[in-house]
Amino acid sequence: xxxxxxxxxxxxxxxxxxxxxxxxxxxxxxxxxxxxxxxxxxxxxxxxxxxxxxxxxxxxxxxxxxxxxxxxxxxxxxxxxxxxxxxxxxxxxxxxxxxxxxxxxxxxxxxxxxxxxxxxxxxxxxxxxxxxxxxxxxxxxxxxxxxxxxxxxxxxxxxxxxxxxxxxxxxxxxxxxxxxxxxxxxxxxxxx
Ligand code: AMP
Numbered sequence: 167x168x169x170x171x172x173x174x175x176x177x178x179x180x181x182x183x184x185x186x187x188x189x190x191x192x193x194x195x196x197x198x199x200x201x202x203x204x205x206x207x208x209x210x211x212x213x214x215x216x217x218x219x220x221x222x223x224x225x226x227x228x229x230x231x232x233x234x235x236x237x238x239x240x241x242x243x244x245x246x247x248x249x250x251x252x253x254x255x256x257x258x259x260x261x262x263x264x265x266x267x268x269x270x271x272x273x274x275x276x277x278x279x280x281x282x283x284x285x286x287x288x289x290x291x292x293x294x295x296x297x298x299x300x301x302x303x304x305x306x307x308x309x310x311x312x313x314x315x316x317x318x319x320x321x322x323x324x325x326x327x328x329x330x331x332x333x334x335x336x337x338x339x340x341x342x343x344x345x346x347x348x349x350x351x352x353x354x355x356x357x358x
Pocket of ligand 1: 201254
């Protein structure tokens with residue numbers, strides 16, 4: 167089963183993706199994590215995207231699409247994938263559907279985690295890694311830029327998934343376990 171976790175930055179997509187990896191053997195594909203690894207490794211892609219990411223801007227589609235295509239083809243994705251942070255634009259949503267179709271795959275469910283903008287700002291401002299470090303883009307002016315990118319570029323893809331009945335909305339303000347149970351129920355329905 168392949169699913170998309172949609173929602174603004176700070177909605178809890180990464181947390182829920184990790185939970186599904188543990189419980190269902192699916193693989194999280196987080197374009198943000200993959201890009202941060204490229205930046206850390208100072209690879210050619212990392213060098214190209216660093217400044218864009220630090221400003222909260224989107225990375226060009228060809229880079230993202232290539233990364234996704236390579237990752238989905240790997241054998242550990244056989245039990246299905248949880249797309250986290252992709253697609254983020256209408257063009258990425260369309261590219262994804264045609265990419266999967268070519269490989270005889272499809273998206274079984276799209277889960278939208280809805281969280282108020284006020285709560286997102288608070289969560290992102292307080293977010294820290296275990297070692298106390300912070301993401302380079304979790305700073306006030308960049309947080310607002312990222313939320314605006316979500317509103318302007320990503321939220322418009324919701325009708326695309328709503329039209330074909332794949333969109334499931336969840337109240338992401340609830341605690342992690344309650345959100346997790348709601349996702350489980352959606353996946354159980356989609357898989358049966
Ligand atoms: P995330 O960890 O999903 O919040 O992503 C962090 C940053 O990586 C974003 O602010 C973008 O700069 C970049 N990024 C991640 N996924 C995408 C995507 N699908 N399209 C364009 N840029 C992306």
